[in-house]
Amino acid sequence: MKIPSSSATDLNKKDLRHMLTMNEFTKDEIDDMLELMTLLKNARKDNAIPELFKNKTVGMIFEAGSTRTRVSFEAAATLLGGHAIFLSKRDIHLGAKETIEDTARVLSRMCDVIVARTNDGETTQKLTESATVPVINGLDTVYHPTQMLADIFTMQEHLPEGKELTDLTVAFMGDETDVCRSLLLTCTKYGINFKQIGPKKYHMEEKWLQLADKNCQESGAHYEITEDTKKVSECTVVYGDSFYWTTQVDEKEERLAAFMPDYVITKELMEKAAPGAMLLHCLPANDKEEITREALEGDYSVAFDQSENRLTAQMAIIVYFTRHYVKDPSKEVREQHQNKINAFLEKL
Numbered sequence: 012m013k014i015p016s017s018s019a020t021d022l023n024k025k026d027l028r029h030m031l032t033m034n035e036f037t038k039d040e041i042d043d044m045l046e047l048m049t050l051l052k053n054a055r056k057d058n059a060i061p062e063l064f065k066n067k068t069v070g071m072i073f074e075a076g077s078t079r080t081r082v083s084f085e086a087a088a089t090l091l092g093g094h095a096i097f098l099s100k101r102d103i104h105l106g107a108k109e110t111i112e113d114t115a116r117v118l119s120r121m122c123d124v125i126v127a128r129t130n131d132g133e134t135t136q137k138l139t140e141s142a143t144v145p146v147i148n149g150l151d152t153v154y155h156p157t158q159m160l161a162d163i164f165t166m167q168e169h170l171p172e173g174k175e176l177t178d179l180t181v182a183f184m185g186d187e188t189d190v191c192r193s194l195l196l197t198c199t200k201y202g203i204n205f206k207q208i209g210p211k212k213y214h215m216e217e218k219w220l221q222l223a224d225k226n227c228q229e230s231g232a233h234y235e236i237t238e239d240t241k242k243v244s245e246c247t248v249v250y251g252d253s254f255y256w257t258t259q260v261d262e263k264e265e266r267l268a269a270f271m272p273d274y275v276i277t278k279e280l281m282e283k284a285a286p287g288a289m290l291l292h293c294l295p296a297n298d299k300e301e302i303t304r305e306a307l308e309g310d311y312s313v314a315f316d317q318s319e320n321r322l323t324a325q326m327a328i329i330v331y332f333t334r335h336y337v338k339d340p341s342k343e344v345r346e347q348h349q350n351k352i353n354a355f356l357e358k359l
């Protein structure tokens with residue numbers, strides 16, 4: 012069935028895919044996205060990125076603050092020859108004077124992809140139900156899929172000699188955050204072993220573990236949820252994230268008391284990890300809480316490469332999800348329109 016077309020797109024429903032979680036993609040599809048990232052990163056090194064999103068627009072709904080996700084999508088759109096419009100909560104009517112569904116319909120007719128960072132797990136889902144262009148989840152408090160692509164790509168770039176991604180074991184230090192949950196599912200889907208190391212009260216909920224179990228049956232990966240920081244010795248990747256999100260500031264003292272000092276990433280903790288272990292952090296980092304400055308800037312830290320790879324990932328995401336309909340018109344079609352418009356203008 013054909014979706015009513017907008018001026019910007021001509022998209023068949025079968026080609027329309029959204030990115031809500033990484034768990035909805037197969038390992039082969041994740042590999043395709045990683046390969047596209049490599050091609051685009053190489054093109055960027057030569058300042059020769061093809062204009063694969065020329066004259067196209069990303070509509071970016073951001074209900075919450077962001078440095079990396081916002082800037083990387085805006086820069087990615089520019090590098091690909093397109094443009095991004097930043098729409099904060101106060102700029103648009105989303106869910107207030109206009110339904111989420113109507114906002115999705117309208118943006119779909121003016122933009123070629125929608126990125127949404129929302130304050131709950133439902134708004135982005137609702138956008139996908141009415142949007143006729145791809146909706147990309149830029150963090151919805153449940154999942155953070157665009158972060159995952161950058162993370163796996165960074166691990167691949169820094170693999171220990173002779174190792175493959177599926178040889179890695181990732182230790183996430185701390186709370187069951189959107190990143191922790193996304194990592195559990197992305198790693199187990201891909202075949203990477205995963206551990207959440209943190210206090211029992213903040214361990215992963217059963218419903219996510221059931222999804223991970225299914226992934227492990229297919230990929231052969233293993234996961235473990237533990238309080239035992241000694242388990243870091245089995246891990247080739249140590250991963251940090253904030254001990255509380257902006258919506259949890261009223262729990263800050265309680266959370267810090269539960270996590271500090273045992274689960275803080277320090278130089279000493281990194282020395283206990285498996286030989287050659289790398290340190291990732293999704294950032295922003297609080298170097299007085301979940302990580303020390305010394306660890307964040309240690310030789311083993313790839314956190315800033317990881318943050319740069321957000322840009323690599325967003326370029327690949329824009330291209331991958333719009334590839335069926337963002338195509339340059341032929342020279343003839345362009346000329347036909349130009350001639351008709353010129354003829355009209357001459358009559359004015």
Ligand code: CP
Pocket residue numbers: 076077078079080081150158293294295
């Ligand atoms: N890691 C991450 O999503 O960063 P921002 O909140 O700055 O986008």
